[in-house]
Amino acid sequence: MPIREFAGSPMPEGDSPIDPDIRQSWYRSTLAGLNPGSQIVIDRLVEMNLGSRLMRAATPILEGLENQLHDSNFGLLLADNEGYILHRTFGTRQLAAASDRLGVVVGAQFTEQTSGTNAISTPIETRRGVFVLGEQHFLECLRDQICFGLPIFQLGTRRLEGVINIMGPGRESPSLMKPVLTSAVREIQQRLLNTYSDAQVALLLAFRAACESHRRMPVVAVEPSETFTNGAAATELQSSDLAVLKEFAAQRGVVFGDRVRMDLSVGQRTVLVERVSDQGAVFRVLRDEQSTLAVPRASVRYRTVGDQLTEMLIRARAASGHVLISGEPGSGRTTAAHSVTGDDFVQVIDAGEAVVSGAKKWAASLQSLAEQSRASLVVESVHLLDAPLLRVLSDAMEQTSTRVVLTSDTGIDSLAAAATHCRSVIELPTLRQRRPELASIMGAMLSDRGVKNVRFTPPALAALSAHDWPGNYKELQGVLDEVLAARSAGDVTLSDIPERYRTPGRRRNLGLLEQAEFDTIRKVLVQVMGNKVQAAGLLGISRSTLYSRMKALGLQ
Incomplete structure (x- = not known):
């Protein structure tokens, strides 16, 4: 049955090539009193909350899509779970003007009762992705368009948060739409989850x-x-x-x-x-x-990355033997080392001093400290040691009864010999790996400073959470210094944080898989001191592929 003939009957007879979701949508539209010649009914425009959780999560993704849609024949719509349009963007002014005439504007509500079958209202009803191709639209005024809409869910509860819809003239291929929107929805859903405390x-x-x-x-x-x-x-x-x-x-x-x-x-x-x-x-x-139903009383607690780190440090502290703690600069290596040693009497020697005082003098100092039978000896920044001094360190660790805790940068192959003497090896998480914990991390930092009456507003937290934090916790401490210099109490808004942290960039739009790829490439580059030929070899990819992925991921 041609789809134009379907409007005349609530349900078609016999076999039909029409998608079941489209078939049922036409039936619902008919029951709502619409006919194909109707116009889209917009009773009123509602002022939308552009600071909602959905908009905060979607905005960086939408900005990236706008760049892709520029000068194209496609338009993009974001609606909430009631069908109200929150955001729209079009590749050309002509498409925008045509949408204005149809009433496809921010604040308008699209439901099947008011606009029939389309890629906003129908995904809300079906909770599935829906292609609506030209004549599959119930209303004739929409039939020169093809649309693809995907619902956006809250990952934990499958609660519908909204719909994202891409649309274009009937001559465009719908197959081009699906991968773009699927990737966008995945990113938005993850960012929605990351906004939770x-x-x-x-x-x-x-x-x-x-x-x-x-x-x-x-x-x-x-x-x-x-x-x-x-x-x-x-x-x-x-x-x-x-x-x-x-x-x-x-x-x-x-x-x-x-x-x-x-x-x-x-x-x-x-x-x-x-x-x-x-x-x-x-x-x-x-x-x-x-009423007699037995329900477990044990509470379910979310084990954060920080919780896992705390458990590792506690186990390392309780165990005997040497410890290696590695992490990016600013990731808290010294703090973690002192957490492992606890309240024991601790001697500290920095490998960087070998450059200043000379290798022989530094080796003698290390040997002297290792022979003093103190409770713990912390050797900082051992990745700075050359091969002869690393051998001296390994020998000292093998012979001493003093517990030795090493700190190092990540991915240093030359430390393998020293690491073999360590019973516990801990790699510290980066701050970007702990984005969901950012609010509690900043709260702890403020508490350590004795600051009690400062609160970061959701927009400020969202902007900071989107940052890459290459300097890790040390960089975050610097941001807090700048904020507290200007505001010692009250709400910290988006305008109160340093300007360079307010606007999300390309690097902040990475999803889980891209984030893992970014971290892996970055770690290997650090390991080979930026040599891209060696990095490509270790990663098992060509140099051109490495360059391409670095550019795509915003890794400079």
Whole structure:
């Protein structure tokens, strides 16, 4: 059946080449009272929140796509989960003008009831990616366009956050659209997840665990700025119930893990409560027949990269034997070394002094310190030692009863001999690997300075989280110095942070796979001191491929 004939009947008879999602969308559009000759109905334009979580996560990705769309025959739309257009961009002025005439503008709402089948409203209904090709649009005014729309989900809960849609004239190939949008959605979803604080991620993981074990039970997770609900909760509970649960979660002195009777809109129910953070909790709303249901009381806690590092340092401190701590400059090698040695009496010698005082004098100092039977000896920056001094260091480590803790840059092959004498080898994470923890890291730094009344606003945090942080924690300390010099209390806004950290660049748009690729290439380049021929050989790729990937990843 030609698609033009489909509008006349709610459901086509017999076999049809029409995609099932398109078929059902036309049926819904017909039930809504639309006909193919209708125009798009825009009752009013709503002022959109351009600082929303979705917009903050999507903005850097959209900026990259705008560059790709420039002078092309394509347009790009971003809508929220209710179909309101948040952002639009077009390759040409002609496309923008045509969209203005149709009412495809920021603040307009696109639903199947108002605009029929299209690549904004239909993905919201189906929760799947949808191609709408020319005549597959229900409204005739849209049939000179082909569109592809993909839903954007919250990664932990599969909650629909919005839709991104790329559109172009019917003569363009739709196959060109899918990989572009798929990559963009992947990036946006990851950035959405990265905007959550440690406490919110812990809440999210606890919520997922509760949903997996109790699929048919209403499950709600709340904390001051976030609420997660499963399908049963969304169907059975009202907003007033969620407010009751949020207020309960904020109470102090309440015993969590037990059953609590609560008056909800569905009646008095027994609710299982699981504390996740100071003001965050997961609630399982039981039906009467489930009142004896056994639920594990152990809280689910998100193990951050920082948690894993702390565990490694604690194990290294408790174990006997020498320790090698490696990391990029500014990653906290000295702090980690003193964390391993604890409160023991510590002697420190810096390998950099060998350049100043001479190899013989430095070797003699090392030997003397190693023979003093102190609790610990920290040897800083051992990657600066030449081969003869590394042999002296290895011999001293083999012969001494003193515990030796080495610090070094990453990826130094010449340290292999010294590393063989170490029982524990720890590679410190970079600050860019701990982006989700940035708020808590800065909080700890402020606390160490005795600063209590400074709070970074979400836009400022988002901008800082997008930075690459090549100088790691030392660089972050410098940013805090600049901020505190101008503001010692109150909210730190985007305008309060140094200007060079406010605007995201190409390097900040990397997804998980690209980030891993970036880190690997960078690590190898450091290892070979920037020699790209050697780096290409170690990576098993050609030099031209290495240059191409470095350029694509923004690695200079």
